Amino acid sequence: MSAFANRFVGQSSLPARLSEFDREYFFSLSKADIAALNEQFRDEHRLAAALMVLFMRAAGRTLDGFTVIPRNLLRYAAEAVGVSAPSIASLRAIYRRRQTHAAHQRWAKDYLALTDLTPADEDALTAALKLQAQEAAHTDDLIEAAKQWLFSRQVLIPSPYRLLDWARVAFAEVEAQVVACVSKSVPPAAAKQLLKAVYTPRPQGEGLTIEWLKAPPRRHSPTTLATTMEKIRYLKSLGAHTWDLTDVVLAKQRAYARQIQARRPVKSREIRQPIQLVEVVCFLRVTLLELTDSALQQAGRRSQQLLRAAAERAQARRGNEATELLAQAVRVKGVLHDDSKSWQERVLEAQRLLSGVDAAAGTSSTFAARVRVALTQDPQRVHACLAVLDDLDFQGHATDAGFVQWQAWRGLRQRNADERAAPGALPDVGPAWQLLVSTSDPKAAWQAFEASTMMALRRSVRRGSVWVDHSLSFRERDQMLIPQQQWALHRKAFIDQLGLPETAAEFIKPLIATLVAGLWGVVGAIRRGQVEIGRDGMLHLSKLAAMPNDREPRRTREAIYRSIGAVQLPDVILEVDAATNFSDTLLGHRARSMQELLALYGALLAHGTELDASEVALMIPELELTQILAAMRSIESGKRLRRANERIVQYQSSIPMAALWGDGDKASADMMALDVSRQLWNARVDPRRRTYAAGIYTHLRDRWGIVYDQPIVLNERQAGVAIEGVEQFNRVEDRIRLSLLCVDSHGHTSVAMGVAKLLGFDLCPRLRNLAERKLFLPHPFSIPEELESVVDRRVSLRAIERGWDELLRLAASIRTGRVSAALALQRLGSAARGDLVHRAADHLGRLLRTIFLSDYMAVNDFRREIHMLLDRGESVHLLQRAVYSGKVSPERGRRADEMCTISGSLTLLANVVIAWNTSRMEAVVDRLRKSGVRIEDDWLRRMGPAHFGHINFRGTMRFGIERYAHSLINGQDQPVRQLRLI
Structure with missing residues (x-):
């Protein structure tokens, strides 16, 4: 279920003030509700019963816990049922008889088809919580999961005390299983030696061993690679590669590892030994997996650097050879024109001069061959690159x-x-x-x-x-997929889950029909002069005409933002948090104090902007540095940032104005280069800005919300992460699925287009090179004569049929979560040419690219929509750069968790601005229209909420939390005292 739609689930009370948006979205009575209330109750009881229905429908629990009803909710309910609203609304005022209150509860429960918790429900819930506890990092996550489980099954949610008891029991049982698994893998004698070893001081002043292992890799260099391999050797000497932790899911291992990472060693040693051993073992195991990935990535980059250096030397040598050949030609010319010698002497001299040229030309016929020769002439660095990996199995x-x-x-x-x-x-x-x-x-x-x-x-x-084997990303490719035995046994069920036919012929047949229609569309575009076939044998498109009436939308946009006025970032954050309660998701519970909430906001700023914790502490005088650091560590764990972003995006897209910008089924994806220190080992040089940077890859929905973010390495193909974002978004069943994703050239490969289609959406690239505008077709295939010169018959339907079963297995593995699309596409990159699955996906992608290009060239509205979605992504990148105006400090971003938190926090702050602008634009437009100002919907479609010139992101920050305390502090999941009714 979506996070925002369930925002009030499990709450024991409502805020004293309820926004009009929340009232309309969560607390509305239908005509059927009003008819049932009018039929069942007299006037004096109708309002109370209506409030009971509204609350139980939104919260999933009875009305026992809240004392005050928001005025706008009371006024709305009274108007809906046709009675007058009382001036004071509390349980005491509404229900003066306990029997009436109980009767209303029973009726509302029956009307909403809610049931009481049965022993069978309790058993099923505890089983579900045990399953959730295998990955959960805290009991707060289990309490939230219990609420959602009960609400989705229309079971009344019991008191917070019972939820807490269930969460603690499930968490303790899973923890006991983890302790047993670790104890089995590491016997007592070995455990004692292990704990002693990790807290032993390292030589040369490197601190304790566990602190040395915590330190992430530094800048990219042979020394860093050697240090990484030294740590791997040490971990293997402890036996970390032999521990069998298959009964402990990786997410749980990482949760325990984060506890060690975030805590000082002296505090870790104070924990009772069974749990201390579990944390240390999981930390060492996860560290080994991550360091192995890091070593292989660094070694791969090192080998690529050596190859690039060899290519530069070969290029320089080729330039020198060309100069020498020209000089030699001049000398030969001089000999041949020397009249002082006989012609026989001139020929012999010319032959002597040209003999060396023939020998040099015969050694390296191609540039690739020259590069190989140059690489062999760098033996020391090549040998060092290989030798450092000798300890990897x-x-x-x-x-x-x-x-x-x-x-x-x-x-x-x-x-x-x-x-x-x-x-x-x-x-x-x-x-x-x-x-x-x-x-x-x-x-x-x-x-x-x-x-x-x-x-x-x-x-x-x-x-x-x-x-x-002891790696996360560089495992055997077959291990990442559904096991062959399981695939053979449940193949049809997996294919049904994908919604695909069992044979390639059934899948290709409708594609061929679409292809034929698309080709005739291109022919029509050529005949209209919209597309030309140039002398180079390529298709050339005419520019899109500018849309008419461009001035009015611009003037209207300026007027709207002038009316909105200037605002401080803290006010924007507080208003959006009050509307979405994203802080509940980040904390795992409703904030217990203003100081806790303020520390959370400080942590978001420290992660999501270029400011560090000490600078944020100076900008927010009420905060201390230690509070910010503790909050920063807390939001690094789990997927809370992702869920908080989802909540904000769902709120923003539910605002009526957002519907003007799109249907919610399309998105664009692009990368923003975030400046980093050159000391970051995975930093790359941004080719545009010539600075060291890391990539933040974001998916922007057509309604403007950023629905997915992920840090990536710069200058690598982005097709895998593009598919991963859509797949993650589409897994939530009660939201509109994305059916189209627009990307630029870096986010596209033929393999990616094939895999995306199998996962249920179209990958639509804006291609950069004209050479990529050839139309790939099967052979034989009849086509119109006009297209003969731009056709490349390099699509093999037979190759698709041969690899179809393995292609389905790959798509099913991505759909079931066994492997991420990003990792799967890495293994199917250019290095996998010749592989059966790669060949099938590549040829399917070529066919799909021809279909896409046919529509792109023939349908101007489709091409305009692709460009518009990608331009929106660029606008959001400008907003993100305004939020994160500097660069990541040298000591941050080295660990994967840290970089993910930076990406997620920056995305959250950008989403907060987009959501706030959308809500204010909606309010201003409504006000202007009521005052008689003409504002067309078409104008609103051509403006967006990514504007930031009116928001102050810097300076001393004052969070007026007291204004929103009723919505943000001391909320739903605290155990509450039962109210006595009279």
């Missing part, structure tokens, strides 16, 4: 070239130089490297073999045919 397929070469390299590196490259000792390295490896010079052959092994291993790791 790579596994692989016996026939994989990268794995075969790695095994051969490990076996041969211990021998002396003469034996290393002995005839027949080196395995086959493929035709590209064979000439260099088979040279008669043993040393040169060994250097070429090492260079070949480095590049082959990198390709194999990227495509998943070589893997490391």
Whole structure:
């Protein structure tokens, strides 16, 4: 269920003041409700019964706990049932007889089809909570899950005390199972040695061992990679790679690991030993998995740097050779024109000068061959890149070239130089490297073999045919998918879940019909002059005409924002929090004090802006640094930021004006480069701004809310994270599903288009290069004559049919959550060419791209919508840059959790601004229209809520929490005293 729609679920009371939006959205009586109330009750009881129905429908529990009814709710209910509203509304005023109150409760419960909790319900709930507790980090998460479980099944929610008892029991039972699993994997004697080892001081002043392990990798360098591998070796010496923790889900291991990460060692040692051992073991295991990923990523980047350096040297050498050849040609020309010599002497001299040119030209015929030669001439760095990975236990397929070469390299590196490259000792390295490896010079052959092994291993790791068991992202590709036995047994159920046919022919048939219609649409566009076929054999599009009446929407937008006026960021945050209670989601409960809520806001600013905790403490005088740091650590855990963002987005999209901007079934996705320190190991240079940066990838719904965010590495393909965002959004059943996602060229590959279609939505790229506007078709396929020159018949329907079953297995694995789309698409990148699944997805994507391009070129409204959605994403990036105007400090962003929190907090602050602007625009437009000002809906569609010029993001901040305390402080899930009714 959506977070915002269930905002009042489980509450024992309502705020003293209720916004009109909340009243309309959550507390409205239908005609059927009013008819039932009029039929059942007399005038003096009708209002009380109506209030009982409204509250029980929204909260899922009885009205026993709240004493004051908001005035606007009382006034609305009285008008709806046709009675006069009393001036004071409390339980004492409404229900003067206990019997009347009980009777109204029974009637409302029967009318709303609510049931009392039965023993069977309690058993099912406790079982569900035990399942939830396997991943939960705190009992607050289980209490919330219990409320949602009961509400979704129309069971009356009992008192907060019972919910807390169930949550504690479920949490304790799962914790006992974790303790038993850890005790089984780490016997008592080994556990004692383990705890002693992690709290032992490190040499050279590095602090305790556990502090050394906590320190994330620093800047990208061979030293950082060596340090990472040293930590991996240490963890393996403790046996972390052998512990069997399969009964403890990864999310639970990470929750325990975060406890160690956020706590000082001296405090960790004070915990009772069973739990202390669990936390330490989970921390060491998770650290090993993350460090292994980090080492492989750093090694891959290092090998890519060496290849790039070799390419630069080859390019420079080719330029020098061209200069030398020109000089040689001048000398030959001079010899041939030397009249002082006979023609025989001139020919012999010219032959002598040109002999070296022939030899040089024959050594490296292509640039790729020159790069390989240059790479072999950097033996020390190539050997160091390989040698540092020697302690990783790579596994692989016996026939994989990268794995075969790695095994051969490990076996041969211990021998002396003469034996290393002995005839027949080196395995086959493929035709590209064979000439260099088979040279008669043993040393040169060994250097070429090492260079070949480095590049082959990198390709194999990227495509998943070589893997490391103690890794998160670089596991065996087949392990990430649904097991073959389970797939064979439940194949039809998985396919039904995807909503796809069982055979490729059934899936392709309607695509072919759509393709034919699209091609004739392109022909029509060519005949209208909308599309031209140039001499280069490419399709050329005419520019879109500007939309008419551009001045009025701009003037109206300016007038609306002038009417809204200037505002301070704290006021914006408080108003949106009062409307959505996103702070409840971030804290896991309703804030218990103003100081707790203020610390949460300070943590959001410290994570979501360039300010650090000490700077935020200076800007908010009521806060201390320690309070902000504690709140920052608390919101790093779990998925609370994601749920808080969902709540704000759902609130924003439910405002009537948002419906003018879209139907909610389309979105755009793009990356924003966030400036970081060059000391960050996964930083990359932004090619546009020439600064070190990290990527924040966001999905913007057509109604303007940011529905998904994820940090990524800059300059890598974004297709996987683009698909992942849509898949995560579409998993919630009671919301409008996204059916179309617009991306730029970086968010698109043919494989991604195929996988997206199997997951139920269309990936629509705005292609940058004209060369990508060829139309790919199957062979044979009849087409109109006008398109013959722009067609490339490189779609194999047979390849799709051959890989169809594995393609379905991949899509089902993504849908069931066994593997993320981002990780799956990484394994199906360019390194996976030739793979059965890659080939099937690639050819399916080519077919889909032709269908998309046909519509893109022939239908101007469709092309305009693609551009409009992507332009909205750019507008939101401007807003995000205004919020995060500086760069990430050097000591932050090194850990994955930290970077995810930065991304989520920045997204939340941007969503807060968008939601606040939307609500104010709605109010201003209503007021202006009532005053007689003409404002067309078409004008409103062409303006958006990403404006930020009227919001002050800096300076001393004053949070007037006291104005919203009735909505934000001491709320729903605190145990309440039963009110005595008389």
